[in-house]
Structure formats: structure tokens, C-alpha cells
Amino acid sequence: WYQRRVREAVVSTQSTGTPQTNSLLTYHSPILRAQPQEETEAALAKIKEWQDKIVEAKGTDRTALLQDMISEFSLVYITDGDPLFDHKHLMSVQATEALKLHGIARGVTGYMMLDLQSDEELEDTLVRISGCTWMPQMWAGGSFVGGWRDIVGKHNSGVLVDILGGVGIRSKLKGTYY
Numbered sequence: 001w002y003q004r005r006v007r008e009a010v011v012s013t014q015s016t017g018t019p020q021t022n023s024l025l026t027y028h029s030p031i032l033r034a035q036p037q038e039e040t041e042a043a044l045a046k047i048k049e050w051q052d053k054i055v056e057a058k059g060t061d062r063t064a065l066l067q068d069m070i071s072e073f074s075l076v077y078i079t080d081g082d083p084l085f086d087h088k089h090l091m092s093v094q095a096t097e098a099l100k101l102h103g104i105a106r107g108v109t110g111y112m113m114l115d116l117q118s119d120e121e122l123e124d125t126l127v128r129i130s131g132c133t134w135m136p137q138m139w140a141g142g143s144f145v146g147g148w149r150d151i152v153g154k155h156n157s158g159v160l161v162d163i164l165g166g167v168g169i170r171s172k173l174k175g176t177y178y
Contacts, residue, residue, distance in 0.1 A: 029105040030172050040107040047112055054114065054122065062125050070129075071142045074110035074167035078126060079136035080118060092136045095148040098155035099138075102164060103172035110169060141167045 032040060050069050057065055070076050077099060079092055106113055116123050116135070127133050134147025140163050145151065154160040161171045 029100075029103045029108065031103040031108050031169070032105055035107075035109060039109050043109045043111070044107050047106065050112060051114065055117075055119075058119065058121065062122060063129065066122075066125060066129060069112065069114070070139045073112040073139075074141060075104070075164070075169060076112045076114065076139040077104075077136060078114045078116065078138070080116040080123065092148055095136050095138070095151040098152055098160065101155070101173060102160065104164075104169070108169065110167070140164070 050072075054062060054065060054069070077096075079096070081092075104111055116126075123135070126137060130137055130139075130144045130147075132144070132147045134149060136151070137147055138145040138151050145154065145163060151160070154163065161174050164171045165174065
């Protein structure tokens with residue numbers, strides 16, 4: 001039920017071409033619930049703008065474009081496929097779930113989730129920039145955090161709470177387990 005409703009909300013957003021928020025999508029993120037609707041809509045529009053820029057630049061060297069994107073957002077999460085529905089890489093689910101536990105969701109101001117959409121050329125560029133062959137990858141404050149193993153390891157040790165705090169995103173786990 002939940003996945004079907006989220007999929008419908010995502011399809012609704014994609015079909016209209018304008019970012020929309022849905023109460024179901026924002027339910028699990030206290031960060032989104034505390035954020036004004038206008039900020040969420042602006043954040044979703046910014047994500048779409050960057051995703052479109054990167055897709056339109058296909059066939060060119062996108063190194064500078066990716067570096068600009070990484071430096072513009074506080075937190076960048078790069079995956080191949082939608083982590084909610086596309087489980088090509090089962091381990092990416094662990095990293096995605098770790099971020100969800102911290103309250104990170106699409107629409108949080110300063111957060112960018114880039115879907116490679118099986119673009120091997122783009123993935124090769126990211127591997128060159130990061131030096132890491134694992135997807136998903138995470139960048140915080142313009143610095144490379146790591147691939148899925150690093151993300152999960154930093155979550156398990158509590159370091160991810162500090163990384164998020166360092167870029168201005170308060171983890172919902174702050175003060176609970178960590």
C-alpha cells in the first residue's frame with residue numbers, strides 16, 4: 001500500500017512537470033514537516049532543475065557541472081535508480097534507509113538526490129571525481145563522505161549525525177541514540 005501510494009505521488013509529480021508535495025511523502029520526515037511548504041517546493045524545483053541540467057549535458061564532459069552541483073547543495077546523495085522501487089543494488093537500500101532514519105527526504109532544503117538513471121558516462125565521471133566505484137555515494141558540504149558501505153558504517157557509529165549537523169541538517173536521531 002505504502003509503496004503504491006508513494007509511486008502514485010511521484011508519478012503525479014512527474015506527469016505535471018511541476019514539483020508537488022504530498023502529505024504521504026512528507027509523513028516520515030520531521031525535517032520536511034517543520035519546513036514551510038514554499039521552501040519544500042523551492043527545494044524540489046531546484047532538484048529538478050539540476051537533474052535536467054545534467055541530463056541535457058549528456059555527451060559532454062560533465063565534471064565541472066557535477067562539481068558545481070556538489071558544492072551548491074549541503075548534502076548530495078547519488079544513486080542509480082530510485083531507491084524506493086529499483087533494487088538493482090540491494091545494498092543501496094541500506095544506505096537509503098539510513099538517511100531516512102535521520103529524516104532526510106526529497107524536498108529538504110539543501111538536500112539533492114541525483115538519480116544516474118543508468119547513465120554509465122555520468123557514473124564514470126562520478127567515479128573519477130570521488131575515486132569510489134560504489135553506488136550510492138554521498139557528499140556533504142562539498143566533501144566526499146563515501147559509498148554505501150561508508151554511509152551505513154557512519155550511520156551505525158553515529159558519525160553521520162555529526163556530518164549532517166556540520167552541514168546544517170539536524171538529524172532526527174540527534175540526542176536519541178547518538
